Amino acid sequence: MKKKKAIGTMITIFAVLLGLLWLIPLVWLIGTAFSVPSFHMTLFPTTAFTLDNIKYVWNAVPFGTYYINTLILVVCTFVVQFVTSTMAAYALGVLDFKGSALVFAVIFMQIIIPNDVLITPNFMTLSELKMVNTKIGMMLPFYGSALAIFLLRQHFKSIPRALADAARIDGATTWQTIWRVYMPCAKPAYLSFAVISVSYHWNNYLWPLIVTNSPANRTLTVGLAIFAKSKEANMQWANVCAAAFIIIIPLLLAFFVAQKQFMSSFVSAGIKE
């Protein structure tokens, strides 16, 4: 028994040490973002605390605009996904209509082949629609979400039919049944999907990079990439850290507050039977 306890303590110590190792990049990022720039890189800050890097970066790069653009992108994408996926999930989970197998085939196609790899043909479609360098162009490919449909459908199926039948007897239409009975019952599924969708679009880079070509429409990730690769950022790690800090902080704070919700969301998004 004593030996077992000793092993347990050792594993705990090791787990914590490994956790500290995992934290090094974040510690360095935050420390550097708030210290006076120097040409000697150190793991922990050696100078006094300063906000100068953040101020400098905020003025040098239009991060305000990028913040608004990213927020618009994230919110609008989620709202549209919310509506379209709820409707589709109800049809596929509850109605069992003729020809639904075809819709499932399309859903599986998107699950196997994520939009991320279809950049060339999707960009051509976008330019034919004259939507290059627009916010809507950045969102359009994500309005039909196989993942959201799948997640919501699983949840809808677990809701007892009797509830929907009762609503119908009370005279509710299909539309009312969806939004007044099914939607409120599936809050956990919506929350999970919200976490996935928001963190995906907040962090997404390649597609927004391709679609946008002016500061008016760029997102935070695109802005950071341009700054990190610019001449003025060369060797200026304090500034790059400050810029990275500006971008990661909202999601990071949300994660520290609700880490369990984040993890369970990511698990539920991995589609299992």
Place this chain on the structure above:
Amino acid sequence: MKTYTKKQRELKKNLVGWLLVAPSLAFMLCFTVWPIFRSIYLSLTKYRMGMAKPEWIGFENYINLFQSGLFWKVMGNTLYFALITIIPSMVVGLFLATIVNRKSRLTGFVRTAYFYPVIMPMIAIASIWMFIYMAKNGLWDQFLAALGRKPMNVLSSKKTVLPAMAVMYVWKEAGYLMVFFLSGIQSISEEVNEAARIDGAGSWTIFHRITLPLLAPTFLFVSTIALTNSFKLVDHVVIMTEGAPNNASTLLLYYIYQQGFTNFNYGVSSALTTVMLLLLMVVALPRFLSQDKKIHYN
């Protein structure tokens, strides 16, 4: 309430069903299905920026690609990078899951520490790690110097550039895979472990005789996700190397991006996209074959 015949009700249900899926379906058809077929078609044409319309050339794009050394180099890089990222990140992910699964006051802290890189954008991570890997001044080379070794400048050497990126990638991805293993481990009933314990099995025996075999479906699932992710994420290449040195870090999706958006050669870019589609389908195949009964429409 009006009464309908059975046939009318059936008809109405089908109509409502199609109307409800219509918006989602329309977007998925436009941005998933259509581009797939379009890529296949364009891969058989010559099509560059400035041309009025694509010109049919059969398999010429593919023949040119298969004869070019660069294409095979890129494919080699892509598969090599997948291999050196997914195996370590699965091993580390499983390992982290077993540590985190233990009940301890520190579990919350440890779990947070392992998982936070998952929600950070690769762009930010790559910008930061670029400085960590920077020659001489970077944290890594300073660490080596402190040990009395020579600086490596890992991102500029053909041999080390992909492994260096892989280390960063494993650091980002392991926490993600950890949560899947964790939920897999937690779904194994405690009774099974208890029974084994009563029969005198030690922790290690339980782990490799019970936990690992029961995690087989999780392994299959996690390896599919990990492979797909390693194919579709190239943000770090854009930030850190742009394929340098000498295309040693060019991955397939980055090559697609270069051909399509730097060289504006849509024909070749489409041929490469088609290769990517094939890769992704091969990756998804085992999961479908093993689950087809379960995952289908119920």
